[in-house]
Amino acid sequence: MKGFEFDFLKITITDVVDVVLVAVLIYYVYNLIRNTLAVNLLLGMFIVLILWFVVDSLKMELLSTIINKFMNVGIIALLIIFQPEIRRFLLLIGKNAFLQKNKAWWGYLFGRKDIERNNLARIKPIIDACKSMKKTRTGALIVIVKFYDEQFFANSCEAVNARISKRLLEAIFQKNSPLHDGAVVISENKIKSASCILPLTDNDQLPPQFGLRHRAGIGVSETTDAVAVIVSEETGEISYAKQGRVRMNVSFGELEKLLNKDF
Numbered sequence: 001m002k003g004f005e006f007d008f009l010k011i012t013i014t015d016v017v018d019v020v021l022v023a024v025l026i027y028y029v030y031n032l033i034r035n036t037l038a039v040n041l042l043l044g045m046f047i048v049l050i051l052w053f054v055v056d057s058l059k060m061e062l063l064s065t066i067i068n069k070f071m072n073v074g075i076i077a078l079l080i081i082f083q084p085e086i087r088r089f090l091l092l093i094g095k096n097a098f099l100q101k102n103k104a105w106w107g108y109l110f111g112r113k114d115i116e117r118n119n120l121a122r123i124k125p126i127i128d129a130c131k132s133m134k135k136t137r138t139g140a141l142i143v144i145v146k147f148y149d150e151q152f153f154a155n156s157c158e159a160v161n162a163r164i165s166k167r168l169l170e171a172i173f174q175k176n177s178p179l180h181d182g183a184v185v186i187s188e189n190k191i192k193s194a195s196c197i198l199p200l201t202d203n204d205q206l207p208p209q210f211g212l213r214h215r216a217g218i219g220v221s222e223t224t225d226a227v228a229v230i231v232s233e234e235t236g237e238i239s240y241a242k243q244g245r246v247r248m249n250v251s252f253g254e255l256e257k258l259l260n261k262d263f
């Protein structure tokens with residue numbers, strides 16, 4: 001008994017690391033699914049789990065067997081249901097970790113000011129294009145990805161592979177342009193493709209004025225590491241989608257800050 005109490009109270013460094021890692025994992029998972037449909041799915045699964053325990057402890061054989069069978073395929077169902085979140089999570093810990101490490105080295109070697117100046121040079125054409133498209137009420141969807149997944153984008157896009165420029169972005173989204181329908185995808189400092197058809201979000205909590213353009217921007221940010229800048233054709237309002245969540249009526253100052261952080 002004494003041994004048990006001693007064991008119970010013994011906390012090793014590994015235990016602390018274990019708890020911290022689990023806390024970090026929960027934080028990341030929470031951040032990934034916060035305000036997305038995945039929360040409802042998770043809640044649904046949690047309710048089924050509670051029901052299973054209740055039914056099992058009340059020895060209700062038939063219902064228990066049915067839920068048991070359902071739970072047996074639970075892992076596969078989880079993988080299918082949470083495929084976008086799992087994909088985003090793995091991209092986050094893989095690609096982002098590498099990029100962040102690089103950023104830190106660049107910061108160390110060349111100083112923060114240089115990074116910010118470099119970033120502004122990359123971001124400025126996008127912000128300038130948005131300013132001009134807001135004025136002319138030109139609808140636009142600009143998607144920025146850290147990791148350009150050829151397979152994901154190649155099938156539904158026209159390849160561009162050009163330097164990011166304000167005039168090119170304006171020309172693409174201009175109403176008479178053959179490429180104006182769909183999204184522009186920017187990655188690795190280039191306009192990689194245009195006229196991309198993206199997956200639409202299933203989120204039913206979005207404002208009613210959000211049509212297909214907004215839904216596509218939010219949808220791609222749910223399934224990939226992308227952020228999307230959306231210029232509304234109707235209102236000229238700028239929205240910013242990231243991880244399935246959307247910020248509406250973003251000012252150009254805010255847009256610069258957001259892109260500086262995410263690009």
Ligand SMILES: Nc1ncnc2c1ncn2[C@@H]1O[C@H](COP(=O)(O)OP(=O)(O)OP(=O)(O)O)[C@@H](O)[C@H]1O
Binds near residue numbers: 141182183211212
């Ligand atoms: N799956 C898709 N992927 C990328 N772009 C799309 C997709 N579906 C529609 N679009 C773009 O959205 C445009 C239609 O936008 P719609 O008016 O439905 O959107 P909205 O969100 O209401 O935006 P706006 O405020 O600009 O009207 C299409 O012309 C096309 O360019």
